[in-house]
Amino acid sequence: MNQSIFRLTLPILFGYLPLGMAFGVLFTTQLDYPWWAAPVMGILVYAGAGQILAVSLLAANAGLLEVFVAMFVLNARHLFYGLSLLGQFQGAGWRKVYLIFGLTDETYSLLTSRARSPDRHHEQMVDFRITFFNQCYWVAGCALGALLGANVAFDSTGIEFALVALFIVLTIEQYKALGDTFPLFAGAGAAALAILVLPQAHQLIGAIVVVTLVLLVQYRKLRHSLIEGGADHV
Amino acid sequence: MSDMWYLTGFIAVAAAATFATRVIPFLFFHRHTEHPLVRHLGRYLPAAVMALLATVFLQRSATWNNALPGFDALVPAVLVVAIHLWRRNALLSIASGTMAYMAILQLNLIQA
Numbered sequence: 197m198n199q200s201i202f203r204l205t206l207p208i209l210f211g212y213l214p215l216g217m218a219f220g221v222l223f224t225t226q227l228d229y230p231w232w233a234a235p236v237m238g239i240l241v242y243a244g245a246g247q248i249l250a251v252s253l254l255a256a257n258a259g260l261l262e263v264f265v266a267m268f269v270l271n272a273r274h275l276f277y278g279l280s281l282l283g284q285f286q287g288a289g290w291r292k293v294y295l296i297f298g299l300t301d302e303t304y305s306l307l308t309s310r311a312r313s314p315d316r317h318h319e320q321m322v323d324f325r326i327t328f329f330n331q332c333y334w335v336a337g338c339a340l341g342a343l344l345g346a347n348v349a350f351d352s353t354g355i356e357f358a359l360v361a362l363f364i365v366l367t368i369e370q371y372k373a374l375g376d377t378f379p380l381f382a383g384a385g386a387a388a389l390a391i392l393v394l395p396q397a398h399q400l401i402g403a404i405v406v407v408t409l410v411l412l413v414q415y416r417k418l419r420h421s422l423i424e425g426g427a428d429h430v
Numbered sequence: 431m432s433d434m435w436y437l438t439g440f441i442a443v444a445a446a447a448t449f450a451t452r453v454i455p456f457l458f459f460h461r462h463t464e465h466p467l468v469r470h471l472g473r474y475l476p477a478a479v480m481a482l483l484a485t486v487f488l489q490r491s492a493t494w495n496n497a498l499p500g501f502d503a504l505v506p507a508v509l510v511v512a513i514h515l516w517r518r519n520a521l522l523s524i525a526s527g528t529m530a531y532m533a534i535l536q537l538n539l540i541q542a
Contacts, residue, residue: 214521229437240445250444257436260443267447272479274448276472278455285456292456299452354532357506360491361527363484364510365520370477379474383481391489399486407478408471415470 201325204310208302209333215244216337217344218358222251224345225352229254234342238335242298245366246271247338248359262397269404277304288320295320298327306330382410491531502540506530 216238223234237247246267253263277299284307285292306326312319345352371380383403390403462468492503510527514520534540 211521215524218524229433233437233441237441237444240441241448243444243448246444246448250440254437254440260439263440263443264447267444268451269479270483271448271451273476274451275455275459276476278452279459279468279472282456282460296452296456297449351536352532354535355528357491357503357531358524358528360484360487360503360507360531361510361524362520363480363487364507364527365514365523367477367480367484368511368514369520370480374473374477376474376477379478380481382474383478384485386478387482387485387489391486396490400483403482403486404479407482408475411471411474411478412467414474415467418470419466 197322198325201322201329204306205326205329205333208306208330211302212244212330212333213337213340216334217341219244219247219251220338220341220343221345221352222248222341222355222358223338224342225355226251226255231342231346232339235335235339238331238338242300242331242334243267243271244300244334245359245362248362252356252359265401269400272404273301274299274304277301280308284323285320287316288324291320291324295323295327298331300330300334303327303330378414379411382414383407386410496540498540502534503531505534505540 219238220231220234223229223237224231237250241247241250249266249270250263253266258266278296281299281304285295288295303326307323367380371377386403386407387399389406390399394402459468488503488507492500494500496502506527509530510523513526514523517523
């Protein structure tokens with residue numbers, strides 16, 4: 197069973213090892229904390245983009261409330277992953293907590309796309325091992341990168357652009373999955389507005405409030421046209 | 431020593447915030463998964479947040495008071511988009527953009 201899970205998670209290994217290493221290198225080259233804090237974050241936080249953002253927050257000595265808001269907002273997409281797995285994780289017992297904890301983008305995409313047998317208990321055990329394997333790859337990447345960054349001296353000026361590049365890539369992937377540019381313009385527009393009118397510390401939260409309001413207005417409009425369209429047939 | 435306390439608090443808060451986003455649907459939304467508003471936000475919010483984050487952090491990594499304002503970050507950003515649309519390999523796109531940005535800053539390729 198472990199061998200087939202390894203094969204299934206191999207693409208995640210190729211993704212997590214280098215990305216975890218990028219985080220580890222960033223962590224030790226940008227910050228003055230001991231290298232082992234990087235894999236500890238991989239174990240306890242376990243979020244790709246979240247941990248890379250955490251490096252900028254640590255570098256800025258951000259307040260803990262700001263850290264909570266920033267990490268929550270960045271990971272808010274996970275709120276919607278859970279919604280589609282409510283049934284699949286039902287009755288998984290103690291494993292359920294770990295399955296929920298380990299629900300990263302990549303694990304989610306594997307768990308929702310793989311073929312499943314009717315034996316729910318067995319499938320939940322497979323889900324559990326997939327989640328665990330993935331986290332092992334991630335923690336190994338974080339540790340390797342941190343050791344590398346701590347021991348190999350090189351000019352790392354500008355390496356923090358990895359975060360921007362990651363967000364650009366995730367934006368393109370979201371667009372490809374959705375096929376609609378409206379949320380992209382709404383998000384970029386809200387960010388531009390926040391940059392223009394708010395001090396740096398409040399830009400993220402300000403922009404997220406604005407874009408959520410825009411999406412609520414869009415929802416009301418869509419509902420309205422749906423209801424009016426429906427009334428025509430009565 | 432106070433640094434280690436800050437780091438400990440930081441990791442605890444970051445872990446709590448991340449776990450919260452993953453566990454909330456299982457705690458509160460199990461009766462509302464079919465609600466059209468939840469579905470609407472689930473469909474559009476992730477894309478909007480990613481575009482928002484890309485914009486905010488792109489603006490912060492750019493220099494705006496030189497002869498070519500913003501070019502030091504915009505050029506690598508365009509490179510990331512182009513390479514990602516071409517090969518659709520996330521790591522390749524991120525690595526190329528980051529190396530381009532590092533080269534521009536370290537070799538001062540775009541003069542102030």
